[in-house]
Amino acid sequence: MRLTADSIRARLHTRIVGRKIVCLEVCESTNDRAWQEALAGAPDGTTVFAEEQTKGRGRFGRTWFAPRGTAVLCSVVLRPQIQVERVPLITASAALAAAEAVEDIAGVEARIRFPNDVLVGGRKIAGILVESRFISSQPDLFIVGIGVNVAFGRADLPEDLREAATSLAIERGAEVSRVRVARALLEALDRWYREIDGGLRAIRKAWRERSAILGRKVRVRESGRTTVGVVDEVDPIEGLVLRLESGHVRAVRGEHVERLEMLENE
């Protein structure tokens, strides 16, 4: 069934997110459409859904696998009044929201692979891509793109994604209503978004508890330099603390992580 603004709003309990809802059949990318809405003055929390994206983007031009009607694809306009140091909390709150929505719907544990992938059983089920605009060095506008894999089965996946991706239907072992997913996602984002200003402790705690990388061996690239270590600490603002093989401990700012790969623990 198609997502409609009325069906999502029917039992939606949010204060900010989803205040305005736009549902499209097809668009190039929901982020682009959300930018248009935002630049035309759309309120904080405006959300654009699409059944299909023809140019849905992952990071750096990577494409996002989502055949028509199999995913919940949305972009949310956020206009928080925050200091620049808190910008990473936007990604964190969106990832936490997606993880909670996944757990709520599929009843399986969801974890966050720093900083923006939501995993179930090590396979990617949701992803976040945020775009922002600053005015006079102040964060002004964020477009939070979220994709949640909902309705495809293992056999629908291209071979190269079968081990890497999963969906709510696969994990739940039953059909899943996309309207329910959309609602759960907006409600969770609404809660976490409202924590950004005052609830730093709650975000930090959840970020740590949901981390897929805490205690895991990872390879991190920052500024052209690669470091291998075990993740000793994760924090949405402070970044990562890595324990290196030499026994040294190294702090890496989250904003400086260019790439993070999980390695097999020895």
Add this chain to the structure above:
Amino acid sequence: MAALMNLDEIKKLLELMDANKVVELEVEEEGKKIRLRRADGVTGTLSVLAPPAPPVPLMQVPGVSAAASLTAESGAAAKRPENMAEIKSPLVGTFYRAPKPDADPYVNVGDEVGPEKVLCIVEAMKVMNEIKAEMHGIVREILVKNGQAVEFGELLFVIEKK
């Protein structure tokens, strides 16, 4: 902490931070790291690397070229002609010159740009922030390498205004 540096050295660093309006400072020595941060103002960083590096090899102060050191260069950067505009990073992040790894850079030195022209992306935890020229002009300097970590207020481009 005592093994890292003594109180006098920390005091000296604090004075240096104050004199140069630096509000945050990280010192790393043999894998140990301390961070000093003043509560006010904008952020700059001062990195002090462990020996054999000289005590203060690199300094970034808002308004001064990122590449400038505490020596004569910083004076030179401050004397930039008025028609030369500086584009600085509004956030801590990673600097990218192109939309994807194999694509052409958004701009090269000598390119003519307009206000809406994207110059680069600064990414922080998957928050992609496109930096636009916000003026008509010609790109005269690109001060940061692709994939390099950048700090708040770090100088990225110099544009000759038209």
